[in-house]
Amino acid sequence: MWQLVLLKNLLKGPATEAFPFGEATTPAAYRGRVAFDPSACTACRTCQYVCAAGAIHFEERPDGLRFTLWHNSCVFCGMCQHYCVAKAIHLTTDWHLSHEQARKYEMVEEGWVPFRPCLQCGELMLPATPPLMRLAYRGDSKEIEALRHLCPKCRQTRAAGRNS
Amino acid sequence: MTTTYKLPVGPLHVALEEPMYFKIDVQGETIAGLDITAGHVHRGIEYLTMNRNFIQNITLLERVCSLCSNSHPTTFCMALEQIAGIDIPPRAEFLRVIADETKRVSSNLFNVAILAHIVGFDTLFMHVMETREIMQDVKETIFGNRMDLAANCIGGVRFDLDTERKSYLGAQIDRVIPLVGKIHKLYLTDRTILSRARGVGVLSKSDALELALVGPVARGSGVEYDVRKKAPYAAYDQLDFEVVTGSDGDVWSRALVRIQEAEVALDLLRQCLQKMPEGPICASLLPEVPAGEAIAKSEAPRGELIYYLRTNGSDRPARLKWRVPSYMNWSALPLMMKGNKIGDIPMIVNSIDPCISCTER
Known part of the structure; x- marks a missing residue:
């Protein structure tokens, strides 16, 4: 019986995706790189409160707030997006997050929320x-x-x- | 003359690439006794939960284990909802079943695939993994990740199925059912599988009851215990299904229970799609959790998962403890192994589908 399966597989070719030589399918619901929209943010900091990884940080300055999210800490659980009433934060479908060790501090999402x-x-x-x-x-x-x-x-x- | 000696197995790479250290008493080729040393991947998660708020803990608990990752946050949310007196919306109950059963199909297929791999039948291993890959794609498409579904929140769920996703899920179920049916037939009849799995690692029903085993390990020995039936939660009381049991109590029996449970899970998914009512998916966004304590339990792919939660009115647990199915099932290994050959050790260890990261958290 398994010989049949083998034959079928030989005829069908590889079951895997050909990435990087072909396109890898990415569903619309995929939880990837986080995008922050400072113009929609009201700095309620709920995202910071619900972030299990401690990846979100708000720094208050005299003239505004600096938002920082470290992608190397983020676990892509999407809690920030779920609890953001202002819809200022969402997870994109971008999963291209591999990077050189030297660039690790650049893997951030930043935003400036001015007063x-x-x-x-x-x-x-x-x-x-x-x-x-x-x-x-x-x-x-x-x-x-x-x-x-x-x-x-x-x-x-x-x-x-x-x-x- | 047979010599008696101790054979160290592990701590790495017995069946799955997870650390557990066995000291096995061997007489010639035959196993006489077993000593288990645990604790290699203890991460102190019970303590960590006490330093995080409830919402952070949902994410943290999802990472206790990968294969039953959805069962942990679901059960934790059930305990929280019990304390806060929240009734989750009917649609959310069905969506929780969908998340759980999707994970069950993947988890069970993974285990039977590993069985084929241990036998050395890697063609079958790849074949089962290829079938499982369809469920992995389902998880990625509906929930956004292959392992961590992030399906739960306090008071309901975080994902919804629109018409498009419903028909996608339905189509994938229809694709997987005949494939799992074929896998079932293969495991029932294939000579290689039968010669390695049948009559190996036998555990009697009375021993399974005595050791209070849970999940497919208990059901493989004929113990008809399933939380989904005994203490229905979510929407399981509105769904029609039978508890799968085996009779032989051997490695083969347990594998067959897992395959049949994957089939039952696929049927449950189909029922959910038909019976799921319209409506909200979450009761409240940020509920207050008063002081109190609660116990919640669910049927994870490996068996009964129990959560105990005590709160003190703050936003963090005062104590959170869970008993995972694998914790109970480890104790069956000495009985299963006795009298079997050294070559059967990985087969028997794999047959209890142990989750070490769950046990040691």
Whole structure:
């Protein structure tokens, strides 16, 4: 019976993919290199909290936050992506992560999340992203967009002024 | 005149490339006794879990073992959900079964492939591995990785099956079922397999009960114990399946139980695709876990996996302990080996499908 299998295999040729001489199939769900989008990040740091490998690091500076993810620590579990409400972090299908030992410190994903001045008082703060504002206020309007550029204090003052 | 001497086997490369050290008492070619020395891959994971929050632990526990990697986080999440009083959505229950059974097919086929490899029948080894590769592709396509599925989160699952993925999974199951059927027939009838596996490493039903063995090792000796039936979790109470048992209690019997269980697992996958309801896949994103303790158990590919979790209201476990199936099954080896020949040692060790990284974590 196994002779039949053998014959079939001989006729069919190798069952393996021909990589690197041919294309290797990569499914869309593949968890590979991590991509970070600083424009969507609200620096809630949930990704850092859920990262089992300790691969994610936020460094707070006077004018913003520096995001760093070490691919050599990352275990590609995708928890950061799952828990990121702002959808600022996701795993791409890029699995080309082999590199020379000398380049090990370059295997990082970095991002700069700048603070912006409050439109009212000028204090530096991190504005919420439009998707998050839509989530919080369940809608979209010019008023909501204006609130986005105010620091929490000025937002309070404005809301109180409107109600009185 | 026969001489008695001690034969060291291991700590590396007996059947699988994992370290376990055996000191075997041999009389001539016959095994008289066995001494096992463990602890070569102890990593202190139980302690590590106490220094990480629950969500980090889901990822960490998935890496306790590679072949039953999905059973660990699933059971851990079950314990957490018990303490937090979370009922996972019905769709998530089915998706958890899909993740578990996909892993079971791969794990069982891997073990029977290794059996062929030990026999020296590498053509069959490659053939079984080629079939298993289809399930590996399923894992990569649906979950994003060949071994670590990352399927679980507290309160449900992290992956969903849309129409496209459902039909993909269905098509792959249809591809694998006839191939596993052929493998089943090969292991039933092939002369080489029969001559090496039949009547080797026999363990009686009473011994299996006495030693409280679990999984395919117990079922190969006729013990009808399966957590999925005895204490159904996830969606197993809504699925139709029989517990597979063997009667001979030898290496061959255990291999056949594994092949048949792979067939049952494929059928369960098919049932899940039909019966799975629509709806949410996760109950809540970041639930609070109060102080409490819980025990959860599941049927991993190697048998009953038990988790004990104690929490103190913080975001870390106060104590987490698990008993893996292999831990129980090691104790069967001295009984199985006695009276067999030296050449049968790898066959018998492989037949309990030992997971050393699980046992020693």
